[in-house]
Amino acid sequence: MTRVLVIGGGQNSEHDVSLASASAVAAALRAGGHEVSEVTISREGMWQVPDAPPPASAAESLAQALSLLADIEVVFPAVHGLLGEDGALAALCALAGVRVVGSDLRAGAIGMDKWATKLVAEAVGIRTARGRLVAASAIGDVEYDGPVVVKPVSAGSSHGVTLVQDAGDLLGALEEAAAHDDRILVEEVLHGREIDVAVIREAGGIRWAAPALEIHAAGLFDTATKYDGSARFTVPAALTATEGAVLKRAAVAMFDALGCAGIARMDFFLTSEGPVLNEVNTMPGMTAASQVPRMFAAAGVSYEDLVDRLVRAAVVPGAAR
Ligand SMILES: Nc1ncnc2c1ncn2[C@@H]1O[C@H](COP(=O)(O)OP(=O)(O)O)[C@@H](O)[C@H]1O
Ligand SMILES: [Mg+2]
Structure with a gap:
């Protein structure tokens, strides 16, 4: 107790x-x-x-x-x-x-920053969407050069994320993102299956990835789809042994590169050229019906067991070892 x-x-x-x-x-x-x-x-x-x-x-x-x-x-x-x-x-x-x-301050802060996350991921050989950073004060200067995804650097639940497929929609999308953050990402549109991998670091330091989950969203996995109950997930995702292994290896590598603790959810697109990291969540949704608990349930870890393991794994962050 x-x-x-x-x-x-x-x-x-x-x-x-x-x-x-x-x-x-x-x-x-x-x-x-x-x-x-x-x-x-x-x-x-x-x-x-x-x-x-x-x-x-x-x-x-x-x-x-x-x-x-x-x-x-x-x-x-x-x-x-x-x-x-x-x-x-x-x-x-x-x-x-x-x-x-x-996670501690460092992993939480970097994971919350989609630009910094890209820099870390690329440094350890994990692909991310090509993107550029735009200051909210400079959104008037961005030119349309084909479909892009516009998103705030630091937000969540898809707030402020827009798929832009028409030059006339670009400024509105940038303004929407700017309502959430003063830094905005303009990214290439990735095409592939949306696959999430959860990693846990247990008491004693062992960390492992649960079976991956696939999100079936028609188009962008937006705020409405996330919470109106219409999102369909497949757990475990139907993956080849190689795909599963490559995704898990990338998820654990990212967990380690950031120095995460407890639980983190690494969200990927599985493209024809392999996994591309979309984003990292160091405190993902944690209701029993949320993605992470469902992934651990697929590994035989009940929701009650999962939160108990997290409490057992808790440490004083940043304490000298
Ligand atoms: N570069 C991209 N290409 C295609 N779809 C994207 C891209 N970036 C985001 N999306 C879609 O938008 C959703 C929300 O974006 P995400 O970066 O995960 O923001 P949040 O932190 O709010 O979840 C993703 O789940 C995905 O469906
Ligand atoms: Mg997301």
Whole structure:
């Protein structure tokens, strides 16, 4: 039995997804015999600490939340996106000397940045989509030279991601991405199967990849398809032994290159020339019906077992070894 604080919500467009992940994680940890407390971060950044007097500011709410950290053994930060998955909560735990589930500040921050992720991937020989970085202040200068995917460098849940197939749609797509980030990626359109691979690093340091999952989305896997229940997944994905092995090797190599911990989901396109990494999620969706738990279920690891393993694997991030 471990005393675990589950954090949900968060100050970004994935707030509601994080609430769903957090409540599912908390329930499964309780079912597994852990003593669980929960705190939610509002969209405005207020930590909603149960039974605490109404805070006058976000800073005061954080001070209240810090007292929770003093009473628990492990933090499970089920917060996707900015000021959560990007390493912010891992950094808070590092400063407080508290064990935390998942990646540290560095892996979270690089994984959240789709441009930096490309640089790391290419450096270890993993292909990514060719793309260029555009400052939000310079979107008027971008010329249309064929179909592209436009996306914010740091966002999630497909917010601000657009497939542009017509010159007249380019500026609108860039403006949409600029609403999410001041850095924008303009990428070549990849054609291939969308295959995700989840990697876990367990207590003791062994890491392994679960069977891959294929997303069947007609066109772009957009926000509506992600959450309206219409997305179809195949787990395990129908892959040849070679395809499966190549994808797993790339996923683990990326996990290691970033120095991830806990769990990470590496999303690929399987093209005619092999796997191309699309993006990395260091705190992927964690309801029982989300992709990562379904991949581990295919490996014989139940949802309750999965969250329990993550708690057991938690360390104080950045601690000298
Ligand atoms: N370069 C690309 N070529 C083709 N489709 C893409 C490309 N980049 C993204 N997509 C599609 O858009 C979806 C969302 O993009 P992604 O980069 O994964 O953003 P998010 O972090 O919001 O999930 C992907 O799942 C995929 O379907
Ligand atoms: Mg994605």
